[in-house]
Amino acid sequence: MHRILIADDHPLFRMALTQAIRAVVADAQVVEAESLAQVHRWLEDHADVDLVLLDLHMPGNHGLAGLASLRCRHPAVAVAMISANDDPAVVRRALDHGAQAFIPKSATPEDLQQALRAVFACEEWIPLALRGRMREAQAEDTLLSRRLASLTAQQFRVLELVGMGRLNKQIAYELGIQERTVKAHVAAIFEKLGVRNRTQAGVLLKQLEINDPARVVADA
Numbered sequence: 001m002h003r004i005l006i007a008d009d010h011p012l013f014r015m016a017l018t019q020a021i022r023a024v025v026a027d028a029q030v031v032e033a034e035s036l037a038q039v040h041r042w043l044e045d046h047a048d049v050d051l052v053l054l055d056l057h058m059p060g061n062h063g064l065a066g067l068a069s070l071r072c073r074h075p076a077v078a079v080a081m082i083s084a085n086d087d088p089a090v091v092r093r094a095l096d097h098g099a100q101a102f103i104p105k106s107a108t109p110e111d112l113q114q115a116l117r118a119v120f121a122c123e124e125w126i127p128l129a130l131r132g133r134m135r136e137a138q139a140e141d142t143l144l145s146r147r148l149a150s151l152t153a154q155q156f157r158v159l160e161l162v163g164m165g166r167l168n169k170q171i172a173y174e175l176g177i178q179e180r181t182v183k184a185h186v187a188a189i190f191e192k193l194g195v196r197n198r199t200q201a202g203v204l205l206k207q208l209e210i211n212d213p214a215r216v217v218a219d220a
Contacts (some may be wrong), residue, residue: 002120003029003048007039008055008082013105016055017053017082024113036060036069043074051119055102056083058093064097064208065160071098072156078119083161091126096145097208099173101125150192158185162198 002025006014011034018030031049033039037060043049054067061067070079081094081100091102100114104127111127118125151159152203154175161171168186172179197203 001030003031003046004052005031005033005042005049005052007033007036007037007052007058009034009058010055020109020112021116023109029061031125034058036066039066039070040073043070043077047076049077050080050081051116053080053082054099055070056081056085056090062209064093065205067094067099068097068145068208069156069160071149072151073153078122080115080119086130088129088130093129093145095124095126098145099147102130103127104130144207147193147204151189155185155189155192158182159189159193159201159205162186163202165202169207 004021004025006017008014008017014032014034018032021028021030031042031046033042036058039052039054043052043153052070055061056063056071057112058066068078077088078100079098080103081099081194082103083090084104084105085108086104093217094102100119100122101124102169103125107115107127115125148156151175155173158171161174166174166181168179173181175182189201193201193204195204
């Protein structure tokens with residue numbers, strides 16, 4: 001039996017996706033989360049999740065930063081990105097940062113079935129319609145993805161807090177560790193990312209953010 005966690009902040013979409021999953025994987029146990037924080041909490045308490053279906057723009061995700069965080073903190077869990085944004089460059093970046101599949105929200109039941117089968121077979125999957133466009137897209141941040149992948153789970157958590165402007169003392173309190181440990185993590189992060197200061201580290205993390213086209217239109 002496969003356990004799948006749907007991470008999306010739209011209840012109706014979660015419901016529709018749950019029904020679609022059970023239509024193609026009858027014995028699937030489906031869990032839902034509506035924020036990245038909920039996803040992390042669930043994965044920390046349940047090590048037997050096989051797959052996370054992660055909305056690119058759910059609360060706390062900040063584009064690809066949430067994906068990078070999941071891959072770093074929970075490397076044993078497969079992650080498939082779900083989004084209405086099928087820009088080939090975005091898809092390529094998602095795969096570079098550890099997504100095993102990229103499933104458009106417009107995917108057909110047949111597409112979803114193929115995607116799930118591929119993921120459970122430890123294969124990469126993108127829709128056939130995107131593959132030709134993907135060959136034309138260049139991954140601009142391959143080096144960044146490799147550097148981020150070199151961070152430990154704790155170092156990535158420290159990096160996230162650094163990007164939020166937290167001081168070492170605040171990070172130590174939030175993570176329940178010594179301030180000298182935070183300083184050691186920050187030094188290691190700078191070395192692995194090839195940056196000199198907290199501002200540069202935050203800028204690198206910021207590069208993972210991707211605007212949600214639907215929300216840009218709604219705000220216009």
